Amino acid sequence: MINGSPRILVIKLRYLGDVLLTTPVFGALRAHFPEAFIAAAVNRGTETMLTDNPAIDRIFTVETDSELLADIRKQFRLIKEIRSFDFDTVLDLTWSDRAAVLSFLSGAKKRFSYKPKRKRLFSRSLLFTDLIDIPQKLHTVKRHLAMATALGCPSIPAKPTLYWSSKDGTECEEIMRDSGLSSDIPYVVIHPTSNAIHKVWTTEGYAAVCDYLSEKKAMQTILVCGKDEKEARLNQEICSLAKSHILNFGGRLSLKQLAVLLSKAVLFIGIDSGPMHMATAVDTPVLAIFGPSRPWRWGPCGSENIVIQKKWDCVPCGKKGCRNDGRESRCLSELTPDEVIPVIESKLAQISRQHSP
Helix, strand or coil: CCCCCEEEEEECCCHHHHHHCHHHHHHHHHHHHHCCEEEEECCCCEEEEHHCCCCCEEEEECCCCCCHHHHHHHHHHHHHHHHHCCCCCEECCCCHHHHHHHHCCCCCEEEEECCCCCCCCCCHHHHHHEEEEECCCHHHHHHHHHHHHHHHCCCCCCCCCCCCCCHHHHHHHHHHHHCCCCCCCCCEEEECCCHHHHHCCCHHHHHHHHHHHHHCCCEEEECCCCHHHHHHHHHHHHHCCCCCCEEEECCCCHHHHHHHHCCCCEHHHEEHHHHHHHHCCCCCCCEEEECCCCCCHHHHCCCCEEEECCCCCCCCCCCCCCCCCCCCCCHHCCCCHHHHHHHHHHHHHHHHHHCCC
């Protein structure tokens, strides 16, 4: 436990969604230590999940290089910068070698991380002063918050938060207007694709969902994805298979603009991904389609959000596809629209009741 006005560094060297799921920690730290200097160290490209957050005073970005000497120079420059801030406490939420070394070299006297499952003679755990023991079957947000609890922070609602500027809002609204999206037509945002193919449902399934939403619910569907060519092709295939008109925003939005788009949506439908967690952060109802991923670890935060997943004995396996090769997951390829659409129907009915006068 620490007191006064500490200088705290939180390290999370993972992906966009992982970084977003650290935001409850910053909220807990700021509420408990209002005068503290609170900083984050994250991989370059993921800092957008934390920018504009009033609980964070500084964001350090960790940039790697494939060339060893260049990488070493970059890390030493970063370490020198971090040490200049005289942090007294570091929370490592990553549990990786790079994060452990960064924590040790930060100069902080108190360095927290997770207690490893197995004891080893030489372990990164030796670089920390305090190891937090947590249950194995715990959601990622609650795993993160265990660190804040170790510093004396009272428990808070485990929901991520996301912030954007008025400029982001204006730019997103311009894109929506230029795409012909009428303000009086409700829309559903669908994020169907990923580089992690083993997490992706069928394009035929998504096309059927888009047609259902258009024909039965009079709702516009908007597809989103990153700038990756493979993701863009999958989005385009869905548009080609569907009979209804789909707005394809794939690769057109910044992450902050996507947050604005999600905040105005009736519902988010998609895979285990960063955009799914972004939807929970902006209080948009979520219906997530999971394959081998573990919902108890990575599911959308919020008791009313829904995960659709095959009820097979082998699900969830946590592997990268049935052969663990990053390809097909039968629990997704054999999931049919007839299994998914009734769940969407029920969720939309619930949303409608909640918004009734």
